[in-house]
Amino acid sequence: MAKDTFADRLKQAMEQRGKKQIDLIHAAAGQGVKIGKSHISQYVNGKNIPRADILHCLATILNVDEEWLKSGQTAEVSFQEQEHMESTGGRPMREFRKSSKLNNVLYDVRGPVVDEAARMEEAGTQILKLNIGNPAPFGFRTPDEVIYDMRRQLTECEGYSPANGLFSARKAIMQYAQLKQIPNVSMEDIYTGNGVSELINICMSALLDDGDEILIPSPDYPLWTACATLAGGTAVHYICDEQSDWYPDMEDIRKKITDRTKAIVIINPNNPTGALYPREVLEQIVEIAREHQLIIFSDEIYDRLVMDGEEHISIASLAPDLFCVTYSGLSKSHMIAGFRIGWMILSGNKSVAKDYVEGIKMLSNMRLCSNVPAQSIVQTALGGHQSVKSYVVQGGRIREQRDFIYKALTDIPGISAVKPKAAFYIFPKIDVKKFNIVDDEKFALDLLRDKKILLIHGGGFNWHQPDHFRVVYLPRIEVLKESVEKMADFFSYYRQ
Numbered sequence: 001m002a003k004d005t006f007a008d009r010l011k012q013a014m015e016q017r018g019k020k021q022i023d024l025i026h027a028a029a030g031q032g033v034k035i036g037k038s039h040i041s042q043y044v045n046g047k048n049i050p051r052a053d054i055l056h057c058l059a060t061i062l063n064v065d066e067e068w069l070k071s072g073q074t075a076e077v078s079f080q081e082q083e084h085m086e087s088t089g090g091r092p093m094r095e096f097r098k099s100s101k102l103n104n105v106l107y108d109v110r111g112p113v114v115d116e117a118a119r120m121e122e123a124g125t126q127i128l129k130l131n132i133g134n135p136a137p138f139g140f141r142t143p144d145e146v147i148y149d150m151r152r153q154l155t156e157c158e159g160y161s162p163a164n165g166l167f168s169a170r171k172a173i174m175q176y177a178q179l180k181q182i183p184n185v186s187m188e189d190i191y192t193g194n195g196v197s198e199l200i201n202i203c204m205s206a207l208l209d210d211g212d213e214i215l216i217p218s219p220d221y222p223l224w225t226a227c228a229t230l231a232g233g234t235a236v237h238y239i240c241d242e243q244s245d246w247y248p249d250m251e252d253i254r255k256k257i258t259d260r261t262k263a264i265v266i267i268n269p270n271n272p273t274g275a276l277y278p279r280e281v282l283e284q285i286v287e288i289a290r291e292h293q294l295i296i297f298s299d300e301i302y303d304r305l306v307m308d309g310e311e312h313i314s315i316a317s318l319a320p321d322l323f324c325v326t327y328s329g330l331s332k333s334h335m336i337a338g339f340r341i342g343w344m345i346l347s348g349n350k351s352v353a354k355d356y357v358e359g360i361k362m363l364s365n366m367r368l369c370s371n372v373p374a375q376s377i378v379q380t381a382l383g384g385h386q387s388v389k390s391y392v393v394q395g396g397r398i399r400e401q402r403d404f405i406y407k408a409l410t411d412i413p414g415i416s417a418v419k420p421k422a423a424f425y426i427f428p429k430i431d432v433k434k435f436n437i438v439d440d441e442k443f444a445l446d447l448l449r450d451k452k453i454l455l456i457h458g459g460g461f462n463w464h465q466p467d468h469f470r471v472v473y474l475p476r477i478e479v480l481k482e483s484v485e486k487m488a489d490f491f492s493y494y495r496q
């Protein structure tokens, strides 16, 4: 059946190919054709039809017959589909589309800009990567003792472990919880996971019914929003305020609470801003959670990467009367992101969450257990000498790199930033008026194509203005220097 209007046919082809408006814009740019956001939305909404060259480009991208797209006159199927039909004896070829549950899910830390970088690398271009918080490729090596102990235990790790984790791992995590003064934690309250990532997914799936709301920071680590959305919940973003060292804006949090709000997520230390929340800020969040009977989810994966002599405080230690879940792991502090080991600690008032915990257990049982060799070294990693400390003290590699990147970036006219206190990210602000930037993903793509530098635009962290980007400052100073020099040059001419 031919569709009636150009817009109908365009939408049908986009749906069949699983392409959104933004995908068409990028694909067209890849072919050297510039299509504006407003133009594409006019085509889709039937308010305008494209010129011949753009029509040709759209038909190519969508792999449909150009004449059909234009007038609906010729066969509705493309040449390739006709070939398929011949090979299936005349029946249309069945296509498999991703679930519509993924429609609003965003994870740009590995998204279209990263795909473009991969394409460029494939074509032989060297890319300076400032995009992903993965310490090992930047020469941050796993402590020797961890490797040695894992080797020794490998043959004992062939079978599944209990679903919530090996006794030795949970014991070490429980002792860690004691040191962080997290109250009311027993061995049953600790779960190991294939990274914190898996546990975030489990917690969101077990908690959220369709339409339930959860407060998540903006900017966030986007997995939180993605998992809440995938679970059917509504991620409601509260603002972290750059003017106040990126601390959560309490007024904004209060404004956004409704009778469907079940929980609040904090990321402390923060990715992408590098903020570390002081006690007073945490106390105010606890107060709000107490008033509205919210669960507190606290992602503390960077809790050992704190600089300037500051101390990390677990929010759960301030909320013994509330149900809290605290997450951490070894991906960052022990530079073993690839081994996939994280954990969560349920604490405080567990009596209000009995049924929810049943759900968590169910999902935890369904994945059988987390990676056992990685669990086997939790005790080694958490005990004794903490090599991570040497990176964050004065003269340590992460601290030096932090100081360098902060100064170098803020020396660029039009770029400002809050100095990070923890983790290894900085989230600088762009003077959008100066550079006329309206689309931050386009900015990231332009920087990538012009200067071969890969970073993630603020939108990738659910930051809704086009005025920020995140830099991972794990590379050595020489590499950071080269990158920032190129960025300074880029900003000297770039206007969107």
Ligand SMILES: Cc1ncc(COP(=O)(O)O)c(C=O)c1O
Residues within 6 Å of the ligand: 133, 194, 195, 196, 197, 198, 221, 267, 270, 271, 299, 301, 328, 329, 330, 331, 337, 341, 342
């Ligand atoms: C805030 C935050 N939480 C969780 C994760 C995921 O950690 P894992 O490697 O333990 O899955 C990351 C990774 O970058 C992160 O930045």
